Amino acid sequence: MDAFTYFAMSWLSPELLGLTALGTFLGIYVGAIPGLSVTMAVSILISFTFSWDVNYALCLMVGVYMGGVYGGSRTAILLNIPGAPSAIATALDGYPLAKQGLAGEAIGLSTVMSVVGGFVGIIVLALAAPTVSEFAITFQPRDYMMLGVLGIMLVGSLSGSSLARGIFAGALGLLIGTVGLDPMTAEERFTFGVIELWDGINPVAVMIGMFGISEALHQLHHMNKAVIKQKISRIIPKWSDIKKYMPLSLQTSFIGVIVGALPGTGGDIAALMAYDHAKRTTKNPKVPFGQGAKEGLIAPEAANNAAVGGAYIPMLTLGIPGDAVTAVFIGALFIHGLNPGPLLLVEQPHMFWFTVGNLTLANIFVLIFGLTGIKLFSKIVECPKGILIPLIFLLSIVGAYAINNAIIDIWWMLAFGVFGYFMRLYGFPVGPVILGVILSSLTDENWRRAILSERGSVSDLFVNTLHSPLSVILLSIIVFILVSQTPIWRKWLRPKRFR
Amino acid sequence: MSSQFSAQKTRKPGERLFCFLLVLGSVYLFWQAYKISGFSELSSPGAFPLAASAVMILASCITFLNTLKSPAVEGMRFKDHCLPPIVAIVMTLILVYSVILESLGFILSSFAFLFVTIQFLYRRSLMYTLSISLLALIVVYIIFRLVFQVVLPEGIVPEREILSSIKSLWR
Numbered sequence: 001m002d003a004f005t006y007f008a009m010s011w012l013s014p015e016l017l018g019l020t021a022l023g024t025f026l027g028i029y030v031g032a033i034p035g036l037s038v039t040m041a042v043s044i045l046i047s048f049t050f051s052w053d054v055n056y057a058l059c060l061m062v063g064v065y066m067g068g069v070y071g072g073s074r075t076a077i078l079l080n081i082p083g084a085p086s087a088i089a090t091a092l093d094g095y096p097l098a099k100q101g102l103a104g105e106a107i108g109l110s111t112v113m114s115v116v117g118g119f120v121g122i123i124v125l126a127l128a129a130p131t132v133s134e135f136a137i138t139f140q141p142r143d144y145m146m147l148g149v150l151g152i153m154l155v156g157s158l159s160g161s162s163l164a165r166g167i168f169a170g171a172l173g174l175l176i177g178t179v180g181l182d183p184m185t186a187e188e189r190f191t192f193g194v195i196e197l198w199d200g201i202n203p204v205a206v207m208i209g210m211f212g213i214s215e216a217l218h219q220l221h222h223m224n225k226a227v228i229k230q231k232i233s234r235i236i237p238k239w240s241d242i243k244k245y246m247p248l249s250l251q252t253s254f255i256g257v258i259v260g261a262l263p264g265t266g267g268d269i270a271a272l273m274a275y276d277h278a279k280r281t282t283k284n285p286k287v288p289f290g291q292g293a294k295e296g297l298i299a300p301e302a303a304n305n306a307a308v309g310g311a312y313i314p315m316l317t318l319g320i321p322g323d324a325v326t327a328v329f330i331g332a333l334f335i336h337g338l339n340p341g342p343l344l345l346v347e348q349p350h351m352f353w354f355t356v357g358n359l360t361l362a363n364i365f366v367l368i369f370g371l372t373g374i375k376l377f378s379k380i381v382e383c384p385k386g387i388l389i390p391l392i393f394l395l396s397i398v399g400a401y402a403i404n405n406a407i408i409d410i411w412w413m414l415a416f417g418v419f420g421y422f423m424r425l426y427g428f429p430v431g432p433v434i435l436g437v438i439l440s441s442l443t444d445e446n447w448r449r450a451i452l453s454e455r456g457s458v459s460d461l462f463v464n465t466l467h468s469p470l471s472v473i474l475l476s477i478i479v480f481i482l483v484s485q486t487p488i489w490r491k492w493l494r495p496k497r498f499r
Numbered sequence: 500m501s502s503q504f505s506a507q508k509t510r511k512p513g514e515r516l517f518c519f520l521l522v523l524g525s526v527y528l529f530w531q532a533y534k535i536s537g538f539s540e541l542s543s544p545g546a547f548p549l550a551a552s553a554v555m556i557l558a559s560c561i562t563f564l565n566t567l568k569s570p571a572v573e574g575m576r577f578k579d580h581c582l583p584p585i586v587a588i589v590m591t592l593i594l595v596y597s598v599i600l601e602s603l604g605f606i607l608s609s610f611a612f613l614f615v616t617i618q619f620l621y622r623r624s625l626m627y628t629l630s631i632s633l634l635a636l637i638v639v640y641i642i643f644r645l646v647f648q649v650v651l652p653e654g655i656v657p658e659r660e661i662l663s664s665i666k667s668l669w670r
Contacts, residue, residue, distance in 0.1 A: 033642070164565070168521065168558035174551040175528060182544040189535050189544055190528075213593075220586050223620065386621025390613050391635055393593055397600070398609075398639060402649040410597050418590065425581055426514045436551075444547040451542045458541070 006350040007357035009055070016059045020358060023063020024365035028373070030064065031071025032083040033399065038068030042328045046335065054336040059358055061332060065325050066362035069267055069304055070114045070370060077106050077297075079392065081212045085203065086267030086304040088434055089275035091211065093289060093296030100292055104374055109237045109294060110301040111370035113249045117302030118363035120253035121260065121309020126356045129313050129345075139262060141449035142465055146474040147262070148443030151269055151435065153481050165428045173436020176201055178444060196408045203437045205400050205413040210430040212396040213417025216389050218424055223385055235374045241294070248278055248295055249302040256303030260310025266325075267304035267311075268438055274303030305366075309359065315340055316352055510569045512577040518563040525555035585620075592616050604654020605644075610636050 010016040030041045041064050049057035072084030077094035090110065097106040139147075152170055179190045180200030191197040252274035259270035278289075278299035285293045315326040319340045333340050338351060345352055383391075400413035420430045454460040465471040529552035535545030596612040603611075613632035621628065643649045653659065 162562070162565075164558045164561040168525075168555055168562060171551045171554040171558060175532075175548055175555065178548045178551070185544050187535065187544045189548060190531055217586055217589070220589055220620075221583065223585065384621060387617055387631055387635075389589075389620060390616035393589075393596075393616070394609055394613060394635070394639060397593075397597065398605070398643055398649075398651065401600075401651065402643060405650050407597075407601055407652075410600070414593065414597060421586075422517060422581070426511060426517050440547075447547060448542045456541055 003349070003353045006353035007360075009354050010059055010358045010361050016055060016358075017361070019056055019059040020063045020361050021365050023060040024067035024362050025063075025369050027064035027067025027069075028071035028074070028366070028369055031068035031087075032074040033395065038065055038084060039325050039328055041068060042325055042332075046328065046332045049332075054338065055354065057332065057336065058355065061329065062355065062358045063362045063365065065329075066118065066305070066308055066359060066366055067369070068325075069308055070111070070118075070301075070366050072304075073110050073114070073301055074107060077110065078103055079212075079388075080215045081392065081396075082207065084268075085207060085434065085438060086271050086307070087300070088207070088211075088268065088431060089271040089300035090297060090304075092275065092431060093291070093293045096287075096290070096292035097294075097297065102292070104235050105237065106294075106297055107374045108235045108371060109241060109245075110297055111367060111374075112237050112242060113245065113298045113302045114305040114370070115363055115367045116246070116249050117253040117256055117304070117306035118308060118366065119360075120250065120302075121257050121306035121312075122356060122359050122363065123309075124254075124257045124306075125309040125312050125316075125359070129317050129352075138470065140468065140471065141446040141453065142461060143468075143471055143474055144262075145443055145446035145450050146471065146478060147269075148439045148446065149478055150474065150481070151272060151439045152443065153478065162427060166432050169423070169429055170432035170436045173206075173433040173438075174440045174443070175436075176206060176433070177203070177437045177440020183441065183445060184448060196406075201412050201437075202403050202409055203434070204403050205409045206416050206437050207434050208396045208400050209413040209416030210420040210423075210433055212392060212399075213414060214420030214424055214430060216392045216396070217417065217421040219385060219389055235371055245294065245298050248282070249298055251281075252277060252299040252303045253306040256306030257310040257313075259303070260307025261313045262310075267307040270307040270310070271300035271304040272435060274299040305363075312355065312359070316344055316355065319344075508569060509572045510566055511572055511580055512575055513581050515563075515566050518559065518566045521559040522556070522563050525552060525559045528552040529556055588619065589616065592619075600654075601652045602654055604656045604658070605651035606636070606640070606656050606658065607654060608652075609639070 010020055027038065027041065031038055042061050045057070045061050045064060049060060068084065069086055072082055072087030073090040073094065074083060076082040076087040076091035077098050080091050080095040082088045082091050094106050094110065097103065152174070175190070177200070179197055181187070181191075181198050182189055188198070255274045255277055256267070256270040259273055260266060275296060278293075278295045282289075282293070282295045285295055287293045289296045311326045315330060319330065330340050338344070338348060396413060396417070397410055400409045401407070403409045416433075420433075423430055423433075450461055451458070454464065465475055529549065532545055532548035532552045535548060536543035537545065538549070540546065592612065592615060596608055599608045599611075610632055613635055614628055617632055618625070618628045640651075644651055
């Protein structure tokens, strides 16, 4: 059979088609519930699909993965609670849009752009898998470290009016990410002798607390405000909007594929980088970023779905997971007797094309289910606050407990929730805290690897950085971002008529 | 960067204290980071936490100093702005719910939490609150416990026995 036959396998078999549809549908709802992660859902699926035929199992899991990454945006837009870390950036502008009564339009637009991103990811996976994976494997620890620094510099985008407050929040997140046993030396860091802290603080608990609990507590101030009726008459986005935002969507999709293809990174980092890209490149947004800019909604959504295709590249071609879900997928493939790695494309090319075809199908189902379920989903925000807020608390608490079936995660979630509430009250952004927690281990570990490989010499590290074109590009971007924040640069850039 | 480092124009009640506590907290965390491996090596386990906490100290000091300079908002009291009774009561309810969750079990504690909180925030008839709480609990239970098999605290309700007896009815 040729590549096309393998590609179309799941399209032509009713069982495979049905399983992909079911997986995508479930994935959307799993992704939308904070605390229920796609990784968790795929892990659970492995346990009851390992006796199935490998194609059936993969169809269901691929659907859950694709749907789950998209689904996280729904609660981010409607309730300001990202269903998954990859939807953190979506909440920044998606929620303000919902507050203006435009939830239907926001979800419709995010659905279409997620699908566009998904397709870009799949096309790159199909066409450039070997090349992209070769590029990704050339990344040195110092490059990963710089990638982490770049991510942390996004606080400039997420910090609102005060950069100092944003930097504080980002650094706090980095510090929270270091809690537990050091992965390189097993030394205790900020554990205060508590064994439960050896595994660190779960980022999902921090996320639910900072976004869910603090937002719900904040909402209590506005109990008497009338519920905003969501305009759900226009679910299919305007063609003019699609045309207008398509270039940005494509640009951020490519960011998503590249970041997704880098082992250890994933949709969350891709989405944040895409958000930053949109903020920097959009000259005159109709609505400012953070207050409901459609660009701020589209960019992360296109990127995080494109990252799915990207994450498959190192998984299928090198056997290295692109993110947590693909790490679970590798386990599933091994269980089914497949060997993901450089030889997979040679020995089992059908698996590659079957996966590409299946991802394409799942992406189409995201469009179908994404656009048809909006009316029901939008009703959630029209629910009276007196009912909705207790439900958010309940879901947050159960979601935090579901991470490890441990009460300690609830305590952490509540502590961060109350702290996040006060942060919000006094103008501290909570987004950078989550960003810091996510990027902490990537930056910390790679900084130490980089400096160890240079035997502790900062000057050697710098010299070697200048000898690598890739490192030079990354360093130049960092320097440019730093310089672009200075008053001298802004004065120079400002048009003469404003001087 | 000066313009971006500028704090908010007015100061909310309690903001000065909050920012000061952040400075103190940052210094404490820096001390804890120092205790990991001191200033020994750039690749030591404590190097990154030291750097992060140093940044926290710097950023919190800038914020605190800006807060000192900015004038207070007029006509706003701490009690109304930060901890109005509704927030304080709901915080207490969440705390009580988290404490009793393990001992009382998910079903009973969640039902009690939903019932009390919805009644407090929504103020409708008891029957209405009762049905809404029950319906919400059933949906959450089905999603988390039955579909995703999340093991929730059982407490005093013999949940597994009830589930297995329901299952046996279908056999």
